[in-house]
Amino acid sequence: MGQLIWNQWARLISLTAGVFQLIGGLFAFFYRYSMFKAVIDINFLFNPFNYLAIICTVTGLIIIALELPLPFLKDTFLVRSFIPRILLYVPISFVSVFNYQNVNPALYLFIGTLMYLTAAIKGETNRVNNTLRSKV
């Protein structure tokens, strides 16, 4: 048994967060609500469109696209390095907290970000290592 590869775990958690983020974003189109009273009263967040819902849906899609990763993103700097993700996910999770259903995804995404940070500090690379030899 080897060492834990942090970015592997971070990817799975971020993917979970991404799916929840997307669902929460879509949900927000039907229910305008926030855990913070003050946010509901900020009118320009919801007029003329429900901006918060749009932000959450789009960021959810971005997270999923980055984590899968989608074919056109493969081998780009965005996916290969952890730094762009860390820089992207921190604001996403900060904004998501203000949407009702996105508090939990924001938390998971933040945990994922911390794991990516650990991975970056430990100098892990994103290459899938195929050192696990088949046992036949």
Place this chain on the structure above:
Amino acid sequence: MAEIASFFERELAPKRLLFWIFWLGSHAGLFAYGFIKQRDDPELSNLTAIGLSVTMSRGAGLCLAYDGALILLPVCRNIIRYLRLTFLNKLIPFDENIWFHRQVAYSMLIFTLIHTFSHYINFIRAEELKIKEAWAIHYLAPGGQTGHIMLLIMALMYTSAHRSIRQQSFETFWYTHHLAFIFMMCLYTHAVGCFVRTNIQLGPQRCKGYFSWEFTIWGGIIYFFERVLREVRSRQPTQITKVINHPSKAIEIHFSKPSFKYKAGQYLFLNVPKVSKLQWHPFTITSAPDDPYVSVHIRQVGDFTNELAEVLGCNIPTEKGYIPKELPLLRIDGPFGTPAEDVFNNEIAILVGCGIGVTPFASILKNIWYQHKNSRPSKLRRVEFFWICRDTGSFEWFQSLLKTLEATQLEEGFLKFHIYLTSKLRESTIQNIVINDVSSSYDPLTDLESRTHYGRPNFGDVFLRLKRAIESGRYLPGTDRNLKTNVGVYYCGPSTLAKSLKVEVNKANSEGIKFSFHKEHF
């Protein structure tokens, strides 16, 4: 297309189909029961007023209680071990316990999603109906708090249990999975504060939830006793009697533990407090029950095994070897797994081991040898042993065992070895074979009398030839051809070969000569 076909073939096999009907049916039934009970209960009309989401969350909640009660049962390995000895083993495949554990987890995930998303709507509606503010239900009510904790724990546990993480770092998976303790505590206290209350207009308000903790807690209690049992068993006196340092970084540990009773083909969990207090690692038992000791072979392939070798003094390269002053304390939990006893119920046993999957056969082969030597009555007449491996270099210890077995053959042709090498050979090795193979009576690679084959065995052909030989009466002299002959095929190794082997076995099966396939579990 072939994949889809084999998927349906596997999932709709009679036993599996029966399970799916029971499993999906019981969930659908519970969901419907919870749904209808909430909808039609006049006492709960105050809640039903919230809408469809309440009935959905109540239905899913009942399913979750059911799964929560079941999830810990399949991981009680000691209790399952005792249950396997009973008649229940014929009805319930206890070896598939981890598979069942996963199925419970999957259905838990699905109903958690239904339950949680319903509640998100419920709480907004509750605020609209002036019952309570939504954020307060989420983060101040005990139900909301425990729910969110459980969601976070699930996110961590499910992701770390993913195969990629489990294979890379088992410890991460193992330690994260112990969050289950907090999870179960939250599950039992999820209904504290009672939000399912009767309508106040219909008399005094009282709690009318499922009181699910009254039965979900039994899973936890059983699991608690399981852990106590593990602890008690592992604390029985155990003494390392011998450590053998094999070439190619394999160590053999002999120990004695009077309270340890096992059968050939089983495995145990081993813990060395000096290396790690919490880590338990599974190893196949390589000694036979007749041996005066219990032995395990450990290959140094990871952190734990390396450190263990260090503690045992196996990694110090000196001429005389090194004997540590004090041998570390050993803790053993087990044995587990299917004993390969039914090998003796066949006339012919075909044992197929792949790579490291050969280890359980060490014990089985030894056991067969002991049985034969002590002339204990058994049906077994012939044993064909197949070993398919990439290179023999890393399994030298096993070779030496085979060599002893081959040398002490009691009856001509009782035990036959077929060794298949699948790796590409180096040029020098090929030269070596060419030079040595012709004249000597031993195989140059394995040093056995049986010749090594190169490439993969064609089992279809092997079975066909075996069948012809049995039918012609050459294979088992003295057997009446009209009698039924049982051929048991025992396999241990990767599942891809298992599938194709099973197909071949089914093809070879016929009226007079019955082939049956058995797979060892790890």
